[in-house]
Amino acid sequence: MTMTENDRLLLNAYIDGELDPAHALEFERRLADNPAFADERTRIEALRGVMRERLPRETASPALRRRVAALARPQPFATTWRAGWASMAAMAASVAIAFAAGSIATLVAIGPGSREPLPEVLVASHVRALMASQTVDVASSDRHTVKPWFNGKLPQSPRVVDLTAQGFPLVGGRIDVIGLTPVPTLVYRARQHVISLTALPASRRGETTLPPIDGYNIVEWTDGQLTYWAVSDLVASELENFARAFRAGEAEP
Amino acid sequence: MDRGDSRTRFANVVMPHLDDAYSLARWVTGNRADAEDVVQEACLRAFRGIGGFSGGNGRAWVLTIVRNAAYDWLRKNRSPAVIQVHDLEAERVQVPDDATSAGNNPEAALIARADEAKLEAAIASLPAMFRDTLVLRDVQGLDYREIAAITCVPIGTVMSRLARARGRVIVMLGADT
Numbered sequence: 005m006t007m008t009e010n011d012r013l014l015l016n017a018y019i020d021g022e023l024d025p026a027h028a029l030e031f032e033r034r035l036a037d038n039p040a041f042a043d044e045r046t047r048i049e050a051l052r053g054v055m056r057e058r059l060p061r062e063t064a065s066p067a068l069r070r071r072v073a074a075l076a077r078p079q080p081f082a083t084t085w086r087a088g089w090a091s092m093a094a095m096a097a098s099v100a101i102a103f104a105a106g107s108i109a110t111l112v113a114i115g116p117g118s119r120e121p122l123p124e125v126l127v128a129s130h131v132r133a134l135m136a137s138q139t140v141d142v143a144s145s146d147r148h149t150v151k152p153w154f155n156g157k158l159p160q161s162p163r164v165v166d167l168t169a170q171g172f173p174l175v176g177g178r179i180d181v182i183g184l185t186p187v188p189t190l191v192y193r194a195r196q197h198v199i200s201l202t203a204l205p206a207s208r209r210g211e212t213t214l215p216p217i218d219g220y221n222i223v224e225w226t227d228g229q230l231t232y233w234a235v236s237d238l239v240a241s242e243l244e245n246f247a248r249a250f251r252a253g254e255a256e257p
Numbered sequence: 258m259d260r261g262d263s264r265t266r267f268a269n270v271v272m273p274h275l276d277d278a279y280s281l282a283r284w285v286t287g288n289r290a291d292a293e294d295v296v297q298e299a300c301l302r303a304f305r306g307i308g309g310f311s312g313g314n315g316r317a318w319v320l321t322i323v324r325n326a327a328y329d330w331l332r333k334n335r336s337p338a339v340i341q342v343h344d345l346e347a348e349r350v351q352v353p354d355d356a357t358s359a360g361n362n363p364e365a366a367l368i369a370r371a372d373e374a375k376l377e378a379a380i381a382s383l384p385a386m387f388r389d390t391l392v393l394r395d396v397q398g399l400d401y402r403e404i405a406a407i408t409c410v411p412i413g414t415v416m417s418r419l420a421r422a423r424g425r426v427i428v429m430l431g432a433d434t
Binding site for chain 2: 012058059061063069195217
């Protein structure tokens with residue numbers, strides 16, 4: 005049986021994981037019955053593989069990066085709220101209002117210096133890591149490498165959970181500085197999206213999805229002595245899936 | 258929004274996607290120098306328009322602007338034939354006769370052996386809108402919904418463009434020359 009135009013679209017969508025489970029199942033049955041489908045699938049997968057492997061990763065040149073940055077040279081973080089006591093007091097007032105309104109405005113309280121809202125600081129750390137050539141200080145998909153690396157540098161290391169089977173492979177870890185305190189951040193991947201998972205001393209209970217900041221979603225939960233903050237441009241529902249998988253996952257023995 | 262705020266937003270929303278922006282611009286324009294001009298122009302538009310970014314997918318937002326800037330560049334610097342692909346939408350892709358290749362799949366082996374130059378040439382020969390759909394999917398790893406948003410077409414059009422783009426590249430790479 006030859007493939008119709010529609011079959012071709014479905015085959016491509018099936019390979020790309022874009023069919024919903026019911027249609028994927030139905031298509032798998034047809035795939036099994038039609039050698040022509042299987043052959044075309046092999047060719048498409050060969051093309052996908054060769055594009056992934058052979059095409060060089062394009063990067064913006066340092067000169068271009070400088071020119072674009074010059075379009076809008078950002079204010080360095082952490083200086084914004086150091087302007088003086090007046091702005092600190094204003095911030096404190098706005099926080100009091102935010103708490104009264106029942107919204108979330110956790111401040112960085114674990115070190116002197118910055119008084120920026122914690123979610124903003126975490127998004128800034130995540131963005132800085134994305135812009136560096138490496139999002140991690142230690143690159144390893146092996147939790148038995150990542151956890152000891154933290155052990156040697158920080159008083160408290162986070163749980164490191166293997167979530168490869170759930171579609172969130174571990175990329176590595178890095179140390180972020182929040183206020184003046186170094187804290188561990190695990191880096192996971194979900195397809196092309198990077199997830200930064202930062203562990204801070206426990207602040208409160210429960211899992212919360214925060215309003216996104218500049219397109220980055222944030223999910224936060226507390227587990228024992230640590231509060232975990234996941235930041236990513238992954239859609240909120242998928243980031244919540246990640247949080248659930250991490251909480252359910254088996255930690256390093 | 259005051260200027261300081263838009264600078265911070267620009268740094269958060271646009272800067273992390275500069276490599277993706279450049280990559281897309283290079284595939285659309287076909288060369289590095291023009292791609293840099295396109296990215297710079299797109300980033301200027303993004304900075305001016307950052308107040309209109311409503312949150313959500315920052316990468317898709319940036320790539321939409323880059324793609325628009327790249328097509329403006331194409332309209333200015335290339336013959337209209339490069340961009341007019343609506344006629345080609347109806348064109349059918351010639352595919353190998355599946356029945357004869359059942360079992361051992363020689364085209365797949367040829368495709369897997371294609372080197373960078375051959376691959377680049379095959380992709381570059383696609384009409385612009387097929388090329389950017391393929392690049393957004395298989396080089397940049399975006400999903401269909403994101404590609405539909407960036408290229409301003411329904412998901413069905415993304416599917417047919419992608420299937421045709423892959424079909425053409427497969428034919429070019431699978432031909433034993």
